[in-house]
Amino acid sequence: MTKNTKVNAGILIIGNEILSGRTQDTNTSTLATWLNSIGVKVEEVRVIPDIEKTIIETLNTLRASYNYVFTTGGIGPTHDDITAESVSKAFGLKYQIHKEAFKILETYYKPGEFNEGRQKMVWMPENANLILNPTSGAPGFNVENVFCLPGVPSILKSMLGGLTNSIVGGEPILSLTISLRTVESEIADSLTKVQNDNQDVEIGSYPFFQAGKLGVSIVIRSENQIKIDNCNSQILKFVNEKKIEVVDR
Amino acid sequence: MTKNTKVNAGILIIGNEILSGRTQDTNTSTLATWLNSIGVKVEEVRVIPDIEKTIIETLNTLRASYNYVFTTGGIGPTHDDITAESVSKAFGLKYQIHKEAFKILETYYKPGEFNEGRQKMVWMPENANLILNPTSGAPGFNVENVFCLPGVPSILKSMLGGLTNSIVGGEPILSLTISLRTVESEIADSLTKVQNDNQDVEIGSYPFFQAGKLGVSIVIRSENQIKIDNCNSQILKFVNEKKIEVVDR
Numbered sequence: 222m223t224k225n226t227k228v229n230a231g232i233l234i235i236g237n238e239i240l241s242g243r244t245q246d247t248n249t250s251t252l253a254t255w256l257n258s259i260g261v262k263v264e265e266v267r268v269i270p271d272i273e274k275t276i277i278e279t280l281n282t283l284r285a286s287y288n289y290v291f292t293t294g295g296i297g298p299t300h301d302d303i304t305a306e307s308v309s310k311a312f313g314l315k316y317q318i319h320k321e322a323f324k325i326l327e328t329y330y331k332p333g334e335f336n337e338g339r340q341k342m343v344w345m346p347e348n349a350n351l352i353l354n355p356t357s358g359a360p361g362f363n364v365e366n367v368f369c370l371p372g373v374p375s376i377l378k379s380m381l382g383g384l385t386n387s388i389v390g391g392e393p394i395l396s397l398t399i400s401l402r403t404v405e406s407e408i409a410d411s412l413t414k415v416q417n418d419n420q421d422v423e424i425g426s427y428p429f430f431q432a433g434k435l436g437v438s439i440v441i442r443s444e445n446q447i448k449i450d451n452c453n454s455q456i457l458k459f460v461n462e463k464k465i466e467v468v469d470r
Numbered sequence: 471m472t473k474n475t476k477v478n479a480g481i482l483i484i485g486n487e488i489l490s491g492r493t494q495d496t497n498t499s500t501l502a503t504w505l506n507s508i509g510v511k512v513e514e515v516r517v518i519p520d521i522e523k524t525i526i527e528t529l530n531t532l533r534a535s536y537n538y539v540f541t542t543g544g545i546g547p548t549h550d551d552i553t554a555e556s557v558s559k560a561f562g563l564k565y566q567i568h569k570e571a572f573k574i575l576e577t578y579y580k581p582g583e584f585n586e587g588r589q590k591m592v593w594m595p596e597n598a599n600l601i602l603n604p605t606s607g608a609p610g611f612n613v614e615n616v617f618c619l620p621g622v623p624s625i626l627k628s629m630l631g632g633l634t635n636s637i638v639g640g641e642p643i644l645s646l647t648i649s650l651r652t653v654e655s656e657i658a659d660s661l662t663k664v665q666n667d668n669q670d671v672e673i674g675s676y677p678f679f680q681a682g683k684l685g686v687s688i689v690i691r692s693e694n695q696i697k698i699d700n701c702n703s704q705i706l707k708f709v710n711e712k713k714i715e716v717v718d719r
Contacts, residue, residue: 240513407585424550
């Protein structure tokens with residue numbers, strides 16, 4: 222892929238434990254922050270259960286819609302880990318032992334410890350590219366524009382560094398946050414005017430509570446620093462006029 | 471809706487701040503835990519940006535697919551709060567001032583404080599049912615099977631109590647967790663056998679790290695306590711045979 226100004230991604234979180242509320246997903250935030258930093262904008266996240274048909278259909282929808290798709294979860298050794306087989310079926314590829322992954326885990330484990338359960342983790346779509354795992358050995362994998370990562374947040378995080386060269390991002394998405402001691406309704410009209418005058422810049426308004434006080438963070442996002450600075454000036458102008466305090470956050 | 475054994479829901483998280491990684495979503499976990507407790511199973515979560523067309527299309531897909539849909543975010547007073555207008559369009563309803571909501575906020579604010587910005591929060595789809603907000607006044611709303619809640623987690627949480635009577639759940643989804651001092655690959659085969667023998671029970675396996683030690687939590691979920699107990703016995707049987715320690719977690 223040649224360098225493009227707009228590169229986007231979808232995230233597919235696979236796991237009943239997120240849908241039941243038992244586990245708080247943090248991988249979306251980790252992936253989105255990292256992707257933003259390399260110029261990839263996340264357009265959509267879906268959380269779905271460990272059901273093969275759902276995984277196949279959702280993955281096929283997302284991979285046709287976005288430049289990149291990142292999946293998390295379902296690549297471990299137990300019966301509920303069905304991501305690799307489902308991805309194989311989504312691409313119409315054979316689900317088979319990946320020789321390089323087999324060698325990695327054969328070396329990683331002590332003699333005799335690379336048992337049948339662990340061997341399940343080297344079954345992947347044919348010709349998948351491996352995503353190395355510096356934490357616990359078992360690699361993730363990549364097929365075309367789809368990157369399959371584990372669900373355990375610390376392991377996922379440790380694998381992103383090795384992925385950076387595989388992802389061709391666009392212009393980095395820059396952002397600036399202005400935090401104010403005010404409430405949204407005090408600034409809504411003025412902020413709408415700034416947004417209307419800067420339609421290609423994304424301006425978000427987010428109330429917060431800090432040390433028992435209300436505030437609002439305004440977030441300006443764009444690939445263009447000059448446009449961000451222009452919005453910033455226009456916002457600080459009405460903030461000064463309204464005598465609103467700017468706070469650290 | 472009559473009492474049904476299977477009642478499901480989709481969750482629609484609306485907000486650029488989640489997709490950019492700036493904000494960690496916690497509303498999914500809050501909603502899913504609450505819904506489970508009243509017998510509603512969350513089948514899917516989608517996170518989408520503040521774009522009207524995307525909100526309309528996604529909402530129309532989800533509300534046709536699930537018994538209930540819960541949206542979070544986008545119902546405040548600023549320009550990026552477009553949920554109420556988008557929901558109106560998704561249902562083909564007028565977007566207009568809700569008289570009851572107007573009265574609530576007129577009373578809630580001090581004289582002169584119910585300004586134009588705040589008045590935006592009483593614009594809703596015609597004939598929407600209000601969802602009362604004990605924290606900050608501005609109500610959410612409900613149209614048919616769609617319930618629209620704010621994005622601020624503390625406010626959202628405070629509104630769920632008042633909603634319980636509006637949701638007709640099925641049998642509560644019960645769960646039991648067994649935490650073990652082991653790794654997944656040690657129990658994968660035995661656990662697969664238990665799952666195969668109990669196909670209508672959901673058995674999940676989740677590795678964890680606690681105080682520097684590895685462990686696995688097995689979660690058994692079903693509407694039927696006897697089925698859960700049966701699985702529990704079968705799992706504890708192989709756990710004993712393998713001399714694996716059961717731990718608190």
